[in-house]
């Protein structure tokens with residue numbers, strides 16, 4: 474007789490509602506979600522990603538598929554019943570209190586997620602798709618796994634990567650050398666995050682002061698990455714510059730994360746880059762092609778694309 478054990482999915486849906494919202498700064502809103510099933514929410518920490526399924530006007534969350542194959546079921550729905558899906562980062566998870574925090578960038582009512590966040594209030598319902606504590610195997614969904622022997626960590630990103638980078642930085646062991654560069658819309662968006670000993674965080678506001686013309690997106694971040702890598706000087710032992718396959722950020726997803734095996738001929742630097750896809754692509758090209766950092770030591774993720782929605 475064969476006994477079939479049900480496969481417990483690594484990710485599952487969690488119906489939740491807003492417990493509270495807190496405006497962190499001009500561009501960041503922290504939404505704390507709560508739900509009776511969040512005791513089964515497994516956060517791996519680091520840059521843990523989740524999906525947020527947003528309510529449909531007039532229908533709310535009634536159409537959200539509850540079964541394990543939620544995505545197949547969602548795709549099988551008529552388009553007008555498919556709740557918009559967006560990817561976010563777990564800023565903090567407290568399953569014992571049935572709570573998950575997500576920090577939303579408010580970029581106007583141009584997208585369903587940002588528009589929803591701008592109006593969010595206690596009691597509003599959404600569905601999260603997140604890691605399942607009942608799954609015996611790894612639940613994954615995070616990309617932070619630098620080789621242990623890396624001597625220097627470089628984390629760079631825009632405002633959409635701030636929640637991930639802050640969560641990573643707060644979990645780094647003391648004494649780990651980390652250079653952190655964060656480009657944000659305004660000076661008010663420099664959040665309070667504690668850098669570990671050995672870490673240095675630089676906030677790069679595109680708009681330095683009210684009324685001042687903002688710098689173009691990516692310019693400050695790119696300049697800061699170039700300067701940070703130059704400052705590494707002797708700590709960097711470059712590999713021969715590598716050719717990189719071009720990625721069309723308008724039609725492909727920009728995403729490549731090396732595993733945690735130290736790259737052969739590793740330069741001692743591990744870079745984690747996330748944000749607007751074209752900016753991230755240029756940063757990666759600089760590190761790998763111009764500086765000679767082994768491409769297997771550079772994790773890069775296009776979190777969003779200017780002018781294109783995430784559908």
Ligand SMILES: Cc1cc2nc3c(=O)[nH]c(=O)nc-3n(C[C@H](O)[C@H](O)[C@H](O)COP(=O)(O)OP(=O)(O)OC[C@H]3O[C@@H](n4cnc5c(N)ncnc54)[C@H](O)[C@@H]3O)c2cc1C
Nearest residue numbers: 561562578580584585586587636776778779780781782783
């Ligand atoms: C792994 C991962 C983790 C992420 N974590 C977070 C997170 O914790 N917090 C967070 O705020 N975002 C995060 N993002 C980015 C977020 O998914 C995108 O910004 C998403 O496009 C927002 O959806 P929307 O419905 O607001 O806009 P969409 O409907 O996707 O886009 C509508 C328009 O808005 C533009 N747009 C999208 N995002 C921005 C922005 N930030 N600034 C200016 N214009 C924008 C698009 O180019 C498009 O023109 C993450 C993305 C990934 C892949």
